[in-house]
Amino acid sequence: MNKxxxxxxxEYLSRVKKKSFIVMTFLTPIIIAGFYGLIIYFSIKxxxxxxxxxxxxxxxxxxxxxxxxxxxxxxxxxxxxxQNLKKNxxxxxxxxxxxxxxxxxxxxxxxxxxxxxxxxxTLDGRVSDSIEDLIRDYKLKKxxxxxxxxxHLKSKVNIITKKIGDTGREENSSAGASTVIAFVAGVLxxxxxxxxxxxxxxxxxxEKTSRIIExxxxxVKPFQLMMGKIIGIALVGLTQFLLWIILTFSISASAVSVxxxxxxxxxxxxxxxxxTPVNPGAQxxxxxxxxxxxxxxxxxxxxxxxxxxxxxxxxxxxxGGDLFYSALYAAIGSAVDSETETQQFMMPVMMPLLLxxxxxxxxxxxxxxxxxxxxLSMIPFTSPIAMVVxxxxxxxxxxxxxxIVILIAGFIGTVWFAARIYRVGILMYGKKASFKEMVKWFWxxx
Amino acid sequence: xxxxxxxxxxxASHRALDDVSLEVERGKIxxxxxxxxxxxxxxxxxxxxxTAPDSGEVIFNGQQLxxxxxxxxxxxPEERGLYKKMQIGEQILYLSKLKGLSTAEATKRIKYWFDxxxxxxxxxxxxxDLSKGMQQKVQFVATILHNPELIILDEPFSGFDPxxxxxxKNEILELNAQGTTFIFSTHRMESVEELCDNxxxxxxxxxxxxxxxxxxxxxxxxxxxCIEFTGKVDFSNxxxxxxxxKKDVKSGTNLKFKLIRDYTAxxxxxxxxxxxxxxxxxxxxxxxxxxxxxxxxx
Numbered sequence: 001m002n003k004x005x006x007x008x009x010x011e012y013l014s015r016v017k018k019k020s021f022i023v024m025t026f027l028t029p030i031i032i033a034g035f036y037g038l039i040i041y042f043s044i045k046x047x048x049x050x051x052x053x054x055x056x057x058x059x060x061x062x063x064x065x066x067x068x069x070x071x072x073x074x075x076x077x078x079x080x081x082x083q084n085l086k087k088n089x090x091x092x093x094x095x096x097x098x099x100x101x102x103x104x105x106x107x108x109x110x111x112x113x114x115x116x117x118x119x120x121x122t123l124d125g126r127v128s129d130s131i132e133d134l135i136r137d138y139k140l141k142k143x144x145x146x147x148x149x150x151x152h153l154k155s156k157v158n159i160i161t162k163k164i165g166d167t168g169r170e171e172n173s174s175a176g177a178s179t180v181i182a183f184v185a186g187v188l189x190x191x192x193x194x195x196x197x198x199x200x201x202x203x204x205x206x207e208k209t210s211r212i213i214e215x216x217x218x219x220v221k222p223f224q225l226m227m228g229k230i231i232g233i234a235l236v237g238l239t240q241f242l243l244w245i246i247l248t249f250s251i252s253a254s255a256v257s258v259x260x261x262x263x264x265x266x267x268x269x270x271x272x273x274x275x276t277p278v279n280p281g282a283q284x285x286x287x288x289x290x291x292x293x294x295x296x297x298x299x300x301x302x303x304x305x306x307x308x309x310x311x312x313x314x315x316x317x318x319x320g321g322d323l324f325y326s327a328l329y330a331a332i333g334s335a336v337d338s339e340t341e342t343q344q345f346m347m348p349v350m351m352p353l354l355l356x357x358x359x360x361x362x363x364x365x366x367x368x369x370x371x372x373x374x375x376l377s378m379i380p381f382t383s384p385i386a387m388v389v390x391x392x393x394x395x396x397x398x399x400x401x402x403x404i405v406i407l408i409a410g411f412i413g414t415v416w417f418a419a420r421i422y423r424v425g426i427l428m429y430g431k432k433a434s435f436k437e438m439v440k441w442f443w444x445x446x
Numbered sequence: 447x448x449x450x451x452x453x454x455x456x457x458a459s460h461r462a463l464d465d466v467s468l469e470v471e472r473g474k475i476x477x478x479x480x481x482x483x484x485x486x487x488x489x490x491x492x493x494x495x496x497t498a499p500d501s502g503e504v505i506f507n508g509q510q511l512x513x514x515x516x517x518x519x520x521x522x523p524e525e526r527g528l529y530k531k532m533q534i535g536e537q538i539l540y541l542s543k544l545k546g547l548s549t550a551e552a553t554k555r556i557k558y559w560f561d562x563x564x565x566x567x568x569x570x571x572x573x574x575d576l577s578k579g580m581q582q583k584v585q586f587v588a589t590i591l592h593n594p595e596l597i598i599l600d601e602p603f604s605g606f607d608p609x610x611x612x613x614x615k616n617e618i619l620e621l622n623a624q625g626t627t628f629i630f631s632t633h634r635m636e637s638v639e640e641l642c643d644n645x646x647x648x649x650x651x652x653x654x655x656x657x658x659x660x661x662x663x664x665x666x667x668x669x670x671x672c673i674e675f676t677g678k679v680d681f682s683n684x685x686x687x688x689x690x691x692k693k694d695v696k697s698g699t700n701l702k703f704k705l706i707r708d709y710t711a712x713x714x715x716x717x718x719x720x721x722x723x724x725x726x727x728x729x730x731x732x733x734x735x736x737x738x739x740x741x742x743x744x
Contacts, residue, residue: 003544006540006543006544007544010540014529014531014532206529206530207529209527210527210528210529210530211523211525211526211527212526212527212528212529213527214523214524214525214526214527215521215522215523215526215527215528215541215585215588215589216541216544217496218494218495218496218516218519218521218523219516219517219541219544219545220544427491427496429525440458444457445498445500
């Protein structure tokens with residue numbers, strides 16, 4: 001036992017002291033925080049965005065009602081020729097010219113949006129929405145609906161999704177926030193298991209090719225060496241993860257305070273839940289949803305999710321999944337003489353991992369309580385990723401407990417299996433390993 | 447101190463060791479000889495408890511070999527390496543802590559050996575910056591640092607330059623004088639004759655010869671001698687010996703002969719001395735190399 005501790009210590013310290021580890025650990029949160037800061041920065045910029053000023057030239061005889069300005073676009077009706085306006089656009093304070101020809105109301109054609117710059121997709125959408133609304137209103141009015149009724153028809157809908165928690169208490173949740181968290185957790189888990197599994201494999205190959213293995217093995221049992229390496233590297237992963245969490249949160253917090261003034265911060269916080277109904281039109285809702293809605297909403301809901309619980313369970317599954325897969329990677333490493341030979345063995349180990357990654361981020365996020373989600377989060381090959389993806393949507397306690405028990409049993413199984421291959425593999429040189437060969441090793445007596 | 451009894455080890459279709467038994471006496475240097483692939487390494491791996499035999503037993507100091515013995519055995523494998531990125535001092539420290547030494551004790555001993563073997567400034571060097579010979583020195587120190595009772599060296603001199611080989615050889619002899627038992631595994635016979643007290647010869651998974659080096663050699667004596675002299679003597683009607691080879695060299699005549707009947711070397715000398723002046727006279731004893739080759743060819 002003491003020997004395993006020594007091995008864990010060496011595997012851990014030799015990796016944590018590496019420059020690449022330190023750089024990765026500190027750079028990644030800075031990058032994440034940077035992105036976060038940028039998103040916030042742009043979402044504020046979106047709110048404070050300069051309003052596009054559009055000169056409208058209306059030659060249409062049917063569409064006499066004027067387009068209503070909103071907080072993103074102001075329409076100003078001018079009585080000038082297109083040619084003239086085009087010529088003077090540079091000097092005028094208009095950004096765009098909207099030309100409405102005398103089209104047939106049933107098939108609006110020939111509408112032009114001319115600008116100093118090419119109009120972006122957002123503006124294009126906003127303007128065409130405005131015109132569409134205008135045409136619809138015209139048609140509705142023509143069929144005898146009064147202006148009052150029309151105003152009454154327009155309503156702003158903002159769904160608050162709730163779920164009943166384990167305790168029967170209603171919890172605010174948001175499918176959007178859950179999906180974001182699920183996605184991040186799934187990607188992280190996949191990345192960590194891959195990254196640290198491969199590190200275990202490399203470590204084993206390094207010991208084999210440098211021939212230190214022969215010296216090691218005369219002092220420690222192969223099992224101790226393998227376990228020490230797997231646990232040591234898992235702890236490196238855990239350290240990195242925890243540092244990322246701490247650093248990301250602290251750097252993000254300071255980034256937010258740098259990028260965002262207090263007023264803006266308030267605006268972000270409230271923008272999701274409360275959209276000031278200056279002129280409650282369809283455009284308004286859409287515009288709000290486009291620029292600041294999702295972010296505010298997600299932020300709000302993240303607060304409602306129990307992040308502490310999610311992170312704790314993530315760590316449990318990270319350790320379980322990492323040990324589970326690392327053992328298999330160690331077996332692969334022991335069977336080959338160099339990294340180039342690992343390809344054929346990597347496939348069967350990668351497959352369940354890739355599969356659970358792909359399925360988790362599609363099927364499971366769509367139906368987090370379905371059969372596929374349930375089974376994926378029970379089978380230890382897929383449960384580390386599937387379960388953390390399901391987690392933000394809420395998972396019954398018994399399912400969680402069962403899945404963890406199965407995972408623990410699973411990694412005891414793979415460790416046992418891998419150890420039997422490892423003990424033979426590490427002492428085999430120059431022999432081209434195959435699956436057949438590995439099966440033979442498995443059955444070797446000591 | 448170590449007794450290997452009827453060991454059998456089977457690898458799938460290949461039998462690596464077939465009923466091998468041998469005795470290693472305390473305080474002796476034991477040579478484990480055999481061509482490549484004979485089963486030497488398989489046997490060593492059983493003694494170092496890397497693998498277990500299919501049948502047979504190993505007795506260490508009167509006890510069945512068990513995990514407690516690991517720390518009392520030092521093993522320098524033939525295929526040996528070190529962690530390339532690790533510092534030398536740290537690395538030896540790690541290896542000796544795995545053998546049960548405390549950090550303080552290990553540090554003290556490493557310093558002692560570094561001084562002794564001119565490795566004083568190596569503590570912070572990385573393995574990748576050392577030459578192969580230098581790495582071997584590090585490995586040697588790592589092998590002996592925990593003061594094992596039994597040290598097993600597999601081809602210890604491969605890769606050493608003559609100066610360092612000599613240095614290591616002297617350390618081996620010194621440790622041996624202090625009571626450490628050694629097992630040498632090698633196919634280089636010169637080193638066997640110089641160092642080993644006893645040997646066992648393994649070929650094709652079987653032990654084919656063992657015993658004290660001097661005994662084995664004398665059992666291969668066949669009353670052949672070599673004499674060099676100046677002067678003239680007629681051998682045509684001598685019935686003391688049979689001439690095997692005669693050649694004239696600058697310094698005189700070189701004669702290789704085999705005694706016949708019960709005559710001894712003294713009889714030959716008594717006959718020769720009045721007639722010629724003798725430059726040298728030796729018994730031709732087959733070298734271990736000859737014995738080795740003769741046995742392996744059979």
